[in-house]
Amino acid sequence: MNVPATLKYAKSHEWARLEADGTVSIGITDHAQEALGDIVFLELPEAGRTLKAGEECAVVESVKAASDIYAPVSGTVIATNQAAVDAPETINSDAYAAWLFKLKPKDGALCSAELAALLDAAAYTQVAGSE
Amino acid sequence: MTILTTPLHASHVRLGAKLVDFAGWDMPIHYGSQIEEHHAVRRDAGMFDVSHMLGIDLSGPAATPYLRNLLANDVTKLVLPGRALYSCLLNEQGGVIDDLIVYYFTPGHYRIVVNAGTAEKDLAWMEARTAGYDVRLTSRRDLALIAVQGPNARTKFWHAYPASRAASEALIPFQAAFDGDWLIARTGYTGEDGFEIAVPAAQAAGVWAQLHSAGVAPCGLGCRDTLRLEAGMNLYGQDMDETVSPLEAGLAWTLALKDERDFIGKAALLAQQPTRQLTGLLLKERGVLRAHQAVRTARGNGEITSGSFSPTLQQGIALARLPAAVAAGETVDVDIRGKLHPAKVVKPPFVRNGKILVS
Numbered sequence: 211m212n213v214p215a216t217l218k219y220a221k222s223h224e225w226a227r228l229e230a231d232g233t234v235s236i237g238i239t240d241h242a243q244e245a246l247g248d249i250v251f252l253e254l255p256e257a258g259r260t261l262k263a264g265e266e267c268a269v270v271e272s273v274k275a276a277s278d279i280y281a282p283v284s285g286t287v288i289a290t291n292q293a294a295v296d297a298p299e300t301i302n303s304d305a306y307a308a309w310l311f312k313l314k315p316k317d318g319a320l321c322s323a324e325l326a327a328l329l330d331a332a333a334y335t336q337v338a339g340s341e
Numbered sequence: 342m343t344i345l346t347t348p349l350h351a352s353h354v355r356l357g358a359k360l361v362d363f364a365g366w367d368m369p370i371h372y373g374s375q376i377e378e379h380h381a382v383r384r385d386a387g388m389f390d391v392s393h394m395l396g397i398d399l400s401g402p403a404a405t406p407y408l409r410n411l412l413a414n415d416v417t418k419l420v421l422p423g424r425a426l427y428s429c430l431l432n433e434q435g436g437v438i439d440d441l442i443v444y445y446f447t448p449g450h451y452r453i454v455v456n457a458g459t460a461e462k463d464l465a466w467m468e469a470r471t472a473g474y475d476v477r478l479t480s481r482r483d484l485a486l487i488a489v490q491g492p493n494a495r496t497k498f499w500h501a502y503p504a505s506r507a508a509s510e511a512l513i514p515f516q517a518a519f520d521g522d523w524l525i526a527r528t529g530y531t532g533e534d535g536f537e538i539a540v541p542a543a544q545a546a547g548v549w550a551q552l553h554s555a556g557v558a559p560c561g562l563g564c565r566d567t568l569r570l571e572a573g574m575n576l577y578g579q580d581m582d583e584t585v586s587p588l589e590a591g592l593a594w595t596l597a598l599k600d601e602r603d604f605i606g607k608a609a610l611l612a613q614q615p616t617r618q619l620t621g622l623l624l625k626e627r628g629v630l631r632a633h634q635a636v637r638t639a640r641g642n643g644e645i646t647s648g649s650f651s652p653t654l655q656q657g658i659a660l661a662r663l664p665a666a667v668a669a670g671e672t673v674d675v676d677i678r679g680k681l682h683p684a685k686v687v688k689p690p691f692v693r694n695g696k697i698l699v700s
Contacts, residue, residue, distance in 0.1 A: 247359075247370075247371060247374075247375055247563070248374055248375050248376040250376075250629060250650040251627060251628050251629050251650065251657075253628075253678075269678065271628075271629045271650070273375050273376060273563065273567060273629075273649060273650050273652070274370070274375070274563060276629065276631065299376075302374075
């Protein structure tokens with residue numbers, strides 16, 4: 211199972227990466243793409259939408275099933291990955307390169323706390339492995 | 342309940358298959374990519390383990406009259422030895438107990454192949470209907486069933502088994518022939534040419550490996566579902582069941598209603614005025630259609646019975662039960678997560694023999 215140590219993870223199988231500019235990139239884990247199988251369609255939140263941590267905000271659909279995506283942290287959607295929308299299979303080939311959307315946190319301290327509350331690689335490996 | 346396994350289970354594990362519970366059987370859903378396996382069948386050759394389905398041998402002097410009473414299609418359409426017929430098995434109310442293929446060998450010998458999830462129910466129903474008929478039903482769990490499908494399926498099969506060519510080369514679609522202790526049938530559930538081969542269980546792993554060496558791609562039940570959906574073929578339990586009439590499931594073509602023959606469910610069918618129909622849907626936007634999504638039309642509402650993403654069309658497709666007045670070419674709305682998305686009503690199949698038939 212590929213679980214990079216540099217990322218934080220939600221139990222619902224999203225990854226979050228704090229970028230140098232203070233925004234947070236979000237995607238789904240390698241374990242999630244593996245479980246879903248061939249991904250064929252993404253429904254992403256509109257830019258400008260404000261999300262709370264844990265809010266349902268996107269859908270990833272494989273041939274097999276539709277899976278809801280939850281915002282791991284709070285913030286405003288500032289970008290969605292059009293390349294992934296156009297070629298959803300890139301999530302299957304590299305789930306950590308194919309981010310879904312980026313959030314700009316309103317409150318840096320809250321964001322740090324929310325990121326800290328997510329799982330680290332070791333804890334997520336355990337969660338994913340026990341499924 | 343313990344999960345059942347086919348004689349090919351160890352072969353699937355060795356190939357790294359992702360296994361899932363399918364009607365109580367531990368079956369491969371894919372071996373890596375469902376979409377690649379789908380394309381292999383449409384463009385070249387793939388093989389499926391369908392040993393979870395049950396073959397039932399029917400023998401006895403009354404086999405033909407027994408089947409004429411039991412099945413909604415008429416086995417006396419079968420004249421050439423080995424010919425196969427698709428039929429519904431109906432209850433007295435005209436609901437579908439199962440759909441099946443029956444192979445004719447002699448007037449006193451047939452083989453019936455039924456779905457895995459309904460096998461025990463079917464067998465009990467069939468046994469209960471033997472009263473008054475001199476017939477014997479024999480469950481053939483001693484056999485494994487491998488479907489080799491695709492434009493190059495037959496050629497690759499003959500490459501793997503040159504000696505079987507003589508027995509199978511002259512077969513027309515929906516015909517089978519014995520080749521030693523194998524039964525080779527030119528049937529399938531993908532919309533492509535190919536064979537379904539019944540072999541003794543002990544030979545199954547060897548046949549699977551030999552076909553693999555001949556370039557036939559192992560394919561899971563995941564792509565079998567998208568292939569059959571593109572081919573406009575119903576899936577029992579999804580597109581019809583005991584509460585649905587074949588007249589409302591796109592299966593009127595399988596009913597032999599026009600002669601004097603009586604069969605179980607006939608009276609109920611003749612009394613019905615179907616108000617619904619099974620149609621195809623093509624999603625006009627990007628997305629995926631799914632079973633049980635609601636469909637809104639100007640003539641009333643309906644529901645998707647089978648839906649997916651078509652790897653061949655690169656588009657969401659579905660079978661849907663809609664009001665009978667809805668016509669092909671009309672646009673309807675599908676409720677996907679609370680939002681309405683336009684879809685075009687089309688007449689299935691979507692794809693046959695590698696060619697797209699709808700737009």
